[in-house]
Amino acid sequence: MRMLRWMGHETQERFFNSWLFRSGLKAPQGSERCSERNKPVHHWREEMFRNAVLDALDSPLQGLSAGRGKDLSMVFVLDRDIRPLMPTTPKRARLLLAQGRAVVHRIAPFVIRLRDRRVEDCVLQPVALKIDPGSQTSGMALARVEETEAGDVHHALFLSEVSHRGQQVHRNKGTQRNARRRRRSANLRHRAPRFNNRSIPLGWLAPSILSRLDNTVTWTNRLSQWVPLIRIDVERVRFDTHLLQNPELTGVDYQRGELAGWEVRAYLLIKYGYHCVYCGKTDCPFELDHLLPRSRGGSNRISNLVLSCHECNATKGNQTATEWGHPEVAAQAKQPLKDAAAVNATRFKLVEALTAFGLPVGTWSGGRTRWNRARFSIEKTHALDALCVGELAGVEPGSLKTLAITATGRGDHCRTNWTKHGFPRSYKMRPKMVAGFATGDRIKARVPAPLKTEGIYVGRVAVRKSKSFSITTHTGEVDGVNAKYCHLMQRGDGYSYAIV
Numbered sequence: 001m002r003m004l005r006w007m008g009h010e011t012q013e014r015f016f017n018s019w020l021f022r023s024g025l026k027a028p029q030g031s032e033r034c035s036e037r038n039k040p041v042h043h044w045r046e047e048m049f050r051n052a053v054l055d056a057l058d059s060p061l062q063g064l065s066a067g068r069g070k071d072l073s074m075v076f077v078l079d080r081d082i083r084p085l086m087p088t089t090p091k092r093a094r095l096l097l098a099q100g101r102a103v104v105h106r107i108a109p110f111v112i113r114l115r116d117r118r119v120e121d122c123v124l125q126p127v128a129l130k131i132d133p134g135s136q137t138s139g140m141a142l143a144r145v146e147e148t149e150a151g152d153v154h155h156a157l158f159l160s161e162v163s164h165r166g167q168q169v170h171r172n173k174g175t176q177r178n179a180r181r182r183r184r185s186a187n188l189r190h191r192a193p194r195f196n197n198r199s200i201p202l203g204w205l206a207p208s209i210l211s212r213l214d215n216t217v218t219w220t221n222r223l224s225q226w227v228p229l230i231r232i233d234v235e236r237v238r239f240d241t242h243l244l245q246n247p248e249l250t251g252v253d254y255q256r257g258e259l260a261g262w263e264v265r266a267y268l269l270i271k272y273g274y275h276c277v278y279c280g281k282t283d284c285p286f287e288l289d290h291l292l293p294r295s296r297g298g299s300n301r302i303s304n305l306v307l308s309c310h311e312c313n314a315t316k317g318n319q320t321a322t323e324w325g326h327p328e329v330a331a332q333a334k335q336p337l338k339d340a341a342a343v344n345a346t347r348f349k350l351v352e353a354l355t356a357f358g359l360p361v362g363t364w365s366g367g368r369t370r371w372n373r374a375r376f377s378i379e380k381t382h383a384l385d386a387l388c389v390g391e392l393a394g395v396e397p398g399s400l401k402t403l404a405i406t407a408t409g410r411g412d413h414c415r416t417n418w419t420k421h422g423f424p425r426s427y428k429m430r431p432k433m434v435a436g437f438a439t440g441d442r443i444k445a446r447v448p449a450p451l452k453t454e455g456i457y458v459g460r461v462a463v464r465k466s467k468s469f470s471i472t473t474h475t476g477e478v479d480g481v482n483a484k485y486c487h488l489m490q491r492g493d494g495y496s497y498a499i500v
């Protein structure tokens with residue numbers, strides 16, 4: 001206990017509860033307990049404990065990076081001038097913090113800042129940001145780029161899924177519209193109705209779509225501050241029309257699983273809306289059916305191919321679609337899908353916005369992503385999909401955990417709660433802050449023993465005027481935690497975080 005004498009009683013208790021103590025760091029060598037008598041005393045160790053206790057008070061790694069050993073998420077590292085360095089492992093980050101060589105820069109996602117390093121003295125490796133935009137969830141991955149003779153091999157450094165709040169924005173806009181209509185009919189102060197005087201400016205996007213775009217741009221911006229990015233790879237189109245231009249797909253047999261074949265599959269999946277054209281089945285592995293069978297001289301031309309389930313394909317056998325009683329399928333196959341289905345406005349805008357970062361932006365097709373995923377046998381998740389975007393010779397996903405980033409918004413300016421029809425129902429409290437906390441802040445609460453909610457909670461807080469807060473942790477929600485047991489870890493930034 002000698003080494004703990006300089007700590008106060010409360011600090012000691014915190015120290016014993018801290019991750020540092022549990023993580024198995026040994027007592028200072030050269031103390032009586034050390035088996036090697038003449039081993040020199042490492043002075044930095046005492047300093048290490050002192051700083052560790054100071055830094056560990058809020059157990060920065062707990063909750064977010066709880067997994068030790070193989071399953072982990074990397075820690076972002078900045079230099080002393082807040083410029084990005086290569087990410088490191090949680091273990092190394094713990095040691096750097098313990099030695100006092102680093103300080104905590106940010107908790108979620110975890111970022112540390114070295115106190116004794118400048119980027120000029122470090123060796124940086126190329127890191128690419130890879131994005132798979134989606135309407136509900138976008139995958140975002142960081143990969144270390146290793147150049148080999150066969151091409152680039154991407155080693156995952158960070159996997160994340162950004163969940164958008166497009167639906168919520170859409171609902172809120174509806175409520176806002178109804179509230180405005182009510183103000184007119186109730187003869188309250190209102191904006192004059194507008195009609196026939198509006199034109200949608202070129203490139204206008206709906207607010208719900210814009211919020212999805214903004215989330216992706218926000219996270220690109222944040223990540224570009226934490227890692228040395230050299231380029232951005234983004235999936236812009238569902239399939240590559242250039243690879244579909246040649247109707248015969250000369251030299252490339254679609255069945256061999258070459259890239260062009262995957263573009264054909266992506267095209268047909270979109271065109272037939274993930275349905276079997278004959279029976280309409282949806283949740284099954286699809287096959288490519290030849291309207292005029294190969295055995296009767298049918299080609300691999302895209303207009304001769306449709307999407308079909310295994311049963312229909314087998315039953316149809318050697319007949320044409322018309323002979324089998326589906327002339328409408330043959331007619332539909334003749335009509336080409338418009339390019340608009342492949343390139344949607346959001347993705348186009350996203351690429352435009354990403355070029356503003358001044359990094360080279362590579363745009364790729366969804367067919368290529370699916371091809372890569374099949375070639376390297378990668379599981380289908382949003383984050384791993386993002387990792388498979390682009391021209392690759394290999395992918396090393398490692399055993400990283402995925403950070404689920406959910407857009408939560410930053411609360412409302414308006415203090416009225418509306419019904420969806422635009423009638424005022426109740427009022428929010430005037431200030432957003434209660435006892436120094438606001439809804440969305442990341443906090444740590446230590447509730448003592450005799451209380452019903454006893455325990456330690458780390459998570460996102462929702463505040464009440466009564467100072468009885470509710471905290472959403474990664475395991476669930478706890479209600480009725482008093483403000484006096486809460487400590488602030490990080491201010492709300494419009495997103496909530498969890499490890500998948």
Ligand SMILES: [Zn+2]
Nearest residue numbers: 276279309312
């Ligand atoms: Zn079928």
